[in-house]
Amino acid sequence: MTRMYRLSFLLGTMVLAVGPQRLAPPSTTIDATRHPAVFPPDSALLTEIADTLRAIAQLPGLSIAALADQRVVYARGFGFRDIAAARLVDSSTQFNAASVSKVITATAALHLHQAGRMRLDDPVQRFIPGFPDSTDGITPRRLAAHLSGLPHYGPGYAAPDTRFTDVVTALDVFARQPRVGPPGGQYFYSTHGFTLLSACVQVAAGRPFLDVLRTDVFEPLDMPNSGPMRREAPTPTTTRAYERVQGRLSLLASHREYSYSWAGAGLRTTPADLVRMSRAYFHGYLADSVVRVAFTEQRTLAGAPTGVGFAWRVGTDFAGRRIVHHAGSNDGARSMLLLYPDERRALAFQTNVQWVVSVEPTAAVMAEAFFRSDRTAPTLRVNGRWSGSFDGAAASGEWEMHGAHGWITTPSGFAALLARDGVSVPRLPVRAIREGVYALITPWGLYPLRVDGSGTRVTATVDIGTRAWRMRAE
Helix, strand or coil: CHHHHHHHHHHHCCCCCCCCCCCCCCCCCCCCCCCCCCCCCCHHHHHHHHHHHHHHCCCCEEEEEEEECCEEEEEEEEEEEECCCCEECCCCCEEECHHHHHHHHHHHHHHHHHCCCCCCCCCHHHCCCCCCCCCCCCCHHHHHCCCCCCCCCCCCCCCCCCCCCCCCHHHHHCCCCCCCCCCCCCCCCCCHHHHHHHHHHHHHHCCCHHHHHHHHHHCCCCCCCCEECCCCCCCCCECCCEEEECCEEEECCCCCCCCCCHHHHCEEECHHHHHHHCHHHHCCCCCHHHHHHHHCCCECCCCCECCECCCCEEEECCCCCEEEEEEEEECCEEEEEEEECCCCEEEEEEECECCCCCHHHHHHHHHHHHHCCCCCCCCCEEEEEEEEEECCEEEEEEEEEECCEEEEECCHHHHHHHHHCCCCCCEEEEEEEECCEEEEEECCEEEEEEEECCCCCCEEEEEECCEEEEEEEC
């Protein structure tokens, strides 16, 4: 079967490559209907929240970047990329992108599709003749939405330790594994599916997959700090990876070989590079019709929604704004990229430890703090006890909020959940973003806290994942 894969790649090299276009320089005019500028960016608030979050979540390092008006308007590192050597994280520190690699791969595939080199609904056997699919139902479009029927890692899965030099030969890792169902039948998350998508990209382009990423994504979109994770040769600016052992940070005991899954989990990058990539979807590098493909939710054959377009997850944030995003988690890494298509803004963060975190609300609160802050407005003063409920059980505690700053005692139900992770935080910090909207800072990430002080009694509400927390002043 590997022989057929290689033959397919060789055939693909006969097709002349289409040179990638470069992103046009930033425009000096801004469409106010697409770029609502209600609040000036608040770098100080985002920095304060990020610093506090890193400390309370016990992260070795953290990096954040934001983009607006085609420019990186915020890029900052916190903490350490190497604790023992006291090397700090900065905006050029490279982290494992983990599954955010999938939207980088998707960007390359969509650019090939735009150039007429890759039809998204062709069966993969047209690219890889030896790949087993008796249905002809596995297509690039379904691979990108996890509708292929291919498996994921599964319980007890052991990643191969083999170094692959070609993504086509890496297909042998999973090609003969049992399928979870027919193509299109159900959503089933599969990183293997993106290895197959990368093989299709390679054959369609007629060049090695990593070369396609470089020429069609990294270079034209100004992503100088992005590339493959290479266990044998990390870059000088690649962060060390950490894990938590009995509640303490330690260097990751062993490092995975990612060459079998570069496309889905094995790229390295920075938050600044990630938000620069978002310009492909905002400013014409990809045509509007192609962007619609990327951001339109796919459905199963039975019409069930998947929440996924072409790799991108689609939805709304806590304020009802349209978002597209992708997160990733690997040993020693957590990554997130969040786009606001209607505002042409983006925010990304990465850290160098596997972190139990609510990534979507965390990124959304970071974006809210940076793009929509008005800290002169909050004048609320609360100092005393609160009562209410957490996850349906009665809860009570103390809180104190004075304008922009405050804290709330951790309810016992949440404290018990944190204790399972070996974490004890008696008080959770609160930072005002604007009147009625606060950032609640927890070991699990950031959550939007709604505070209403307009009546006779102050009330506050926040959802910690699926757990509702309701408070009122006594």
